[in-house]
Amino acid sequence: MEVYLDNSATTRVRSEVIEKIVEVLDKQYGNPSSLHMKGYEAEKLMSEARENVSKLINGDNEGIIFTSGGTESNNLALIGVAESLRKKGNHIISSKIEHPSVLNVLKHLEENGFDVTYLDVDKTGKIDLEDFKGAITDKTIFVSIMAVNNEIGTIEPIDEIADIADEKDIVFHVDAIQAAGKINIDVKKQKIKMVSLSSHKIHGPKGVGALYVDKSVRIRPIIFGGGQEKNLRSGTENLPGIVGFGIASKLAKENFNDNINKLMNLKRKLYQGIVSEIKDIHLNGPDIEGGAPHILNISFAGVRGEVLLHALEEKGIYVSTGSACSSKKKGQSHVLKAIGLKEDLIESAIRFSFGIFNTEEEIDYTISVLKEKVNFLRKYKRR
């Protein structure tokens, strides 16, 4: 049996999406910028996709800028705003558990004269709103916080952050790459100004994503060229990818409630199975009901995560680890460190992440394999 439980890394593409992509590759190969009919048809497809994606977060169609994926969206958001608001201030607030595509951009901005405050998180991975308020200065121009943490599934208090940011006239960027389709994101209601999205986390194709930018926010491009996407993202549009992303977003929106119920059930089931079958386990991050429905991070004390990963792989089960043990400390998860997890538990952490194709039967199978493998591997400790 093949059980893919690494849906936070990437997901299998839905067949509806594949069909449409193939059709676009085959028939709608025009360039949306071309003046003729072939270009016009392509442009129509683009706007349809734009509408599908914007609906997923209840934004305006015009706010969607298509990019090459989540990393580019985060780069464009952070660098684009920092450069355009430089005159206003040079202080940025973020957290210690952001994705590398945020943290490494911030590092780059720090090298270029910006000050960044990285908020601490508690043992569930949540930032403290008082810390956030306390970090704000009159130089603060924007704040970037992820909606859902990719490793442990913490849901950050983005409604409250948005209110505070709005009141202080600070641009709020949300990395919603793990959150889209899993928790409710409504840019209008929540007063979020910018949102990063990625297609391949929601059963769409890789190599495409979007940045939502509220019309009140001015940003500068980081890629220059022919002026596509309102001059914010030059380069001939990846039409097949964008259309695929559109379909995936539409399906994620339509099935939102069913999906999260399903994912949450799978997560609960796996967790309960593990708790009742295996001793000495440690749940990392938020409690089951309080976290994102698709991410479960557990340390199996006394077992190296990477070894367990390979042992599960032998049985067709695919998961992620909290650290790559070959590269020692360098490879340890910054998220697990930030929540204060002890080194041996970081080294034994496994992330299970669920997708719409997973079944209860797969979870039963996973529990039984886990029980066998964990018990076996625990017999051999370094002496």
Next chain:
Amino acid sequence: MQDILLIKYGELALKGDNRSFFENKLIKNIKHALSDFKEVKVEKTHGRIYVECDGDIEEVIERLKKIFGIVGITRAKKIGLNLEEIYEAAIELMREYQGKTFKVETKRPNKSFPYDSMEVSRRVGAAVLKNVKGLKVDVHNPDVLLNVEIREMAFVYAGVIEGAKGLPLGTNGKATVLLSGGIDSPVAAWMMMKRGVEINAVYFHSPPYTSERAKDKVVDLCKVLSQYGQSIKLHVVYFTDLQLEIYEKCPAKFTTIIMRRMMMKIAEKIAQKNGSMALITGESLGQVASQTIESLYVTNASVSMPIFRPLIGMDKTEIIDLAQKISTFEISIRPYEDCCTIFVPKHPATKPKLEKVIEAEQKMEYQKYIDDFEEEVIEV
């Protein structure tokens, strides 16, 4: 005008009666390395090997540089018997050596050519000086020797590109190398290949403690080694069960040394099957606990086949330099080492006694793992 390459081979010329065996092997190896070039001819005449080539000569040179037994490669041109063509060839060859000193030497076995060798040298030298800027003549100690040979055709050649040296692969039997994926063992394999030894390889795979990517690393190392003239048969031995058996039955301080003894025993079996007459390891004296003189003594005693350890007297930095030179280093440092340290004891014995180790390993029934192991054979 035709581009040819002149192959110089040194050491093997000393081998008396075996000379033609070595030469023929070398020619065979050259032909094999260039087999996908349609326009290449390899010939032995006048006591040398020529490679005639109409295709991508730079690529041909790159391949030849990896063939053991070749001391030097010289670019040459084969032309008609007239001075104009000789000038043209000489000028073209010497363009590469601007700023250097040179001297022309001419041989003229074909006495029907109207100019004698002194005259040819003088005229060719003058033509080159006139047409290539920045060259100077130095008859005593030139940087570059420009040779002209007048035979049934004329040959002009200049300079020497350093070859891989050593002996032609396949002239010194076969051996089995224990490859780990680290820096040392591929270098050891290469050094023995350089002495003409054809190799096959063993890698010990311990899933789930080692990953597929660690295995791929070894396959990629074999691919690099195979560029030195032979395809390599890689035996991937599934080693987990025996490793766990050692863990369960043997004292912690001896687990590494016993593991190495078991690896040697399995490698010896594979070696015998492949017609190898020696094992090769990347051990270097004193590098780690299992490579002290006492440990090597104990490891050595596990098999009767000779174990070649070409790196035994080398420093790590010297080994790394060689690994970089032969292009295995970048692969060896990929971060997919054994992903588990549980089999590495915290306090390994650095001066194990053979009797004690044998006594310890008798506690398990290892023979069945050595007589019957699971393996995957990959032709690289």
